[in-house]
Amino acid sequence: MMFRPQASPRPAAYRPAETILSLGEPFYDEVAPARFPKALLRFRNQRWAEAVGLGDLDDTAWRDHFGRFTPLPDNLPTPLALRYHGHQFRVYNPEIGDGRGFLFAQLRDGSDRLLDLGTKGSGRTPWSRFGDGRLTLKGGVREVLATEMLEALGVNTSKSFSLIETGEALDRNDEPSPTRSAVLVRLSHSHIRIGAFQRLAYFREEEAMHRLIAYVLEHLYGEPAGKDGAERLLDQVVWRTAELAASYMAAGFVHGVLNSDNINVTGESFDYGPWRFNPNWDPGFTAAYFDHAGLYAFGRQPEAIHWDAMQLAVSLRLVSDAEPLIAILESFGDRYQAAVTDALFWRLGIKRYDDRRDADLIAAIERALRSTDTPIDRFFFDWFGGIAPAGYGEAFDEVKKLLTPHTRRKPRQHPYWSDTAPCSMLIDEVESIWTAIDAHDDWRPFETKIATIRRMGEALR
Known part of the structure; x- marks a missing residue:
């Protein structure tokens, strides 16, 4: 994956x-x-x-x-x-x-x-x-x-x-x-x-469950249903949701409400309510004021999404044996680890080098970010292309060492990389954009921000 x-x-x-x-x-x-x-x-x-x-x-x-x-x-x-x-x-x-x-x-x-x-x-x-x-x-x-x-x-x-x-x-x-x-x-x-499958399992509607499995496989994944449709459906959902969890972490994003009715079977994120971007690599950072236990905190999102995938597996037991479903569920962790490495490397503008060394690099990045409270967006902006910038302290020495084989030549050709600061989306700016609209019907900050975001997207692509 x-x-x-x-x-x-x-x-x-x-x-x-x-x-x-x-x-x-x-x-x-x-x-x-x-x-x-x-x-x-x-x-x-x-x-x-x-x-x-x-x-x-x-x-x-x-x-x-x-x-x-x-x-x-x-x-x-x-x-x-x-x-x-x-x-x-x-x-x-x-x-x-x-x-x-x-x-x-x-x-x-x-x-x-x-x-x-x-x-x-x-x-x-x-x-x-x-x-x-x-x-x-x-x-x-x-x-x-x-x-x-x-x-x-x-x-x-x-x-x-x-x-x-x-x-x-x-x-x-x-x-x-x-x-x-x-x-x-x-x-x-x-x-x-996922909640659509839960409803059918709740009412024990086997024929409708087979129909929905076939619909998703054919129209969303381009596959025939077949006798093992439930297992292949779960397999698709597990790797797509593992990839979704990984991409949240690389983006520094907290969805806020990862209920099973908010998880799409294509692994596509949607329905944004109390979302926030994490200023620093803080695993306990939450988005929803009502998430008192931190169930959907930044660092718990892979666990939460895996739990939701588990509810799909439970629902599919209506039409499938348990053993193959359990085996697929147990692959979530390995798939997530592979996906989070790829997602973090993509945001850094670097490519895979060696599995063990790559895993060490990911661990070193997380340790450095957590121990220094370095802004997430600032780190990825400054280190893009694997080029170690000046001004980062001893906490990043291991990152610098492990990045050496990944360094790319001329990775910063888009004008975005000459900006003085990265494009971010922290809560204070979101509130400022809304205040301009609410108080003055001024949509210019909103429109300017979208243009700025799209410019960053062009640079990353």
Whole structure:
């Protein structure tokens, strides 16, 4: 397994798909979008719009499709709220599902991947429980910033496709209210979660479980189902989620809520709520104020994601023997170690040299970062290409020694590497960007930050 950083999107023609309809019952409910008083376009992801053949939409048509949810041509005629269960902070919840979002459309990109356009904040569904089905504008802004930064850092992430302010005043307990409302559209390589399999196991729906396994293998992995479909599905999920955990660590990212309903079976990160980037290599750093036990702290994310993969294996016992599933689960640690080495080396701009020496280098980097509180982004910026900079103390002597075989010639040809500081995304800057929008309706810091992030992404690629 190799860490595969996100590639640049390839332009493509519009190719609608409706593959989700082949699943039928009991996987989704038809729903209607909320009717919003306004549709103010705040963010449009033009490069990914071109990758799915929607780049030529003018702003009026864009608002019509992604603010009012007029169906796209030859696509899903009605939005679908997906059904699933999940463990939330290790407590099983059978009463969840798409509560403020729905699957709006499916299409293919320039790499022939099946992609979903899903929503966040589009109104109530049968799974909303006591929620209003809405999204705050601040939450939408934060999700755009998270996905842009993670994509630039090579993480397999959903893409924020559209953000439209909707003109409602929302009351929230965790931010000053009333606050502005929005609806987000995200582009994802499916919205099938581990929780979807948990729901089928809960209700003992064997035929539906086989159907979902076949759907994922065929449409998301390009494989036939076959008799060992459950085992091959778990194998795919284990290595993809191991890679996801590794990429979080290399990015210094803390998702905050790694519940089993927030883990996509393609290993694609999505659904950003209380996320944060870790200023330093602090394993105990948490993102969610309500994560009192540190269950999803920075250093515990591989453990948490492995635990979620375990819940998929438990669910697949409905249609598979335990022994092969256990053997696959036990491979997570080795796969994670390989992936985290690749991910950290990719961010450093260096290549593998020798397995044992590479492992020693990873351990030395972590020790040095932890013992000195060196900012994560600063370290990767300064040491890119394996070139040891001046100004780092004795704690980094071993790193310098072990890096010598990896040093590349002329690794810093992009102008980004001449900047005085790396591009970061720490909480104070996120709050500053939001304050400019909230207090003055000034979107310039937001737009400038996205341009800066994309420039860093070009340098890393």
